[in-house]
Amino acid sequence: MRTGIDIGCPGATRSDAPGGSGFGTRVEIALQGVRVDAPVQRRSGAGPSDDNHVLVDGANAALPINPQSPYLVRDGRLMRGSVDTGLSVQVVPRPRFYDLVTADGVPYEKIARLHGADVLATTVVQTCIRYAEQDRCRFCAIEESLRSGSTIAAKTPAQLAEVAEAAVRLDGVRQMVMTTGTTAGPDRGARYLARCVRAVAEAVPGLPIQVQCEPPADLSVLTTLREAGATAIGIHVESLDEEVRRRWMPGKATVPMEQYEAAWDEAVRVFGRNRVSTYL
Template identity: 65%
Template sequence: MADLPVPRFYGLVTADGVPYHRIARLPEPGLVTATVVQTCVRYDESQRCRFCAIEQADGTLRVKRPAQLAEVVRAAVLLDGARAVSLTTGTSSGPDRGARYLARCVRAIRAAIGPAVPIQVTCEPPADLSALGLLREAGTTAIGMNVDTLDDRLRRRWLPGKAKVPLAQYEAAWEHAVRVFGRNRVSTCLIVGLGDRPEDLIIGAQRLIARGIHPFVVPLRPIPGTLAHRDGLAPPPPDLVALITAVVDGLLAEHQLSGGACTPRRAASVGW
């Protein structure tokens, strides 16, 4: 596949001297992404999600300020035709788990780009559910709260820090988010390759879809810098991923949850 051209906005620099490409990226045509806070309270090796490399240096700023994001995303829309924005964050220690800072970033970006371009955010389910309302009021279109696997045994093995957040808290946050954002504007990732049986993944996806939540089926990709890569783990067989994806796509279509506001974020990158 031919390399994508370097986005035009990468050549610009903020008034305080920060290159735009250190603030946001265009990983695929039309989608501008940023990890607004690139640290995680769970990054100690004993707690970290084994597929995560959020704190690995990638040339971007550790903390992107709302005004910087607004400036850069506006340039991505105007110069490179970005049609969707996806923001994520590492988890903070507060009860909002980083959602309030995300809301400040969304508010600034929304003021800069207007109402037309969807902005999706991804964070852990906030313990304080009022943070979801703040995100919506700020102009967020859709939200992802990624559970990765619905099996508590696998959660403890693969995401020991995040597994301390009970599944019941994910359920409560998803339910509240569907009320705040609407059906098909709340998503979660289900990772193929953590050890779930295919039928369990499909049943889990079916239950989510019935509640208006959009599950994204993503393969485990042990990227360099992750514990999974260090352990030499392999991605799941493509045929298995294709099979589960096809079944889940059929269920999504049946429930009119195909397309819509949820933006699939690059699989197995940082900060699910």
């Protein structure tokens, strides 16, 4: 599985990079992880996993859990041994919405999770047609969290709307991310994403929602997502190198690059500039 290496850059004070950005230290903790007991963690999932969610100089960060890391957090400071690196680190407190359950007894935490201090994230369908050993992306652990019992296989639009409303009201969530495992239909899961987005948008008007999916065969589904209330989209190619694609994600590699390029172009037309992204 991939480890979380998403670290913010504003506001650092250490001068190990031009302008004192602390960039070198940030890269090191992204790769080597930290020793800290953070109440908001993720042990497995579709993307970055086995991580602590903290604020590094006030910016959301997901850092790998590593008991052997030379970096540790002490009294809100990032230390390398006894040396203060110049970066502050605050753990993200456990959100209050984690203590709630739906009427049918499903803990909110199994429906959507807090990422960083103010982002709500969910995988609406926690299975993937590409998860068979010969097809799966080698960095993905989407079904491991399902097997461990930390989530449910499919979240309903009503459940997601209920949890999103509580997360905004109780914990100050300011944006939401919805991804999905790839389904068998030609839309590859995008139409169900749209149903979920619409429910959340109706329950929490104005909440920015990013969706993530493979390129749908019918690109008009991108308009359906936008009209449902999605404000941004990620269509993740993982690599632009065909050999790497075939080796690391044999299932996704069967989707030609031309389909990704066409989907990106249409997504920019539908969502607008700077609202379309990909993972490399």
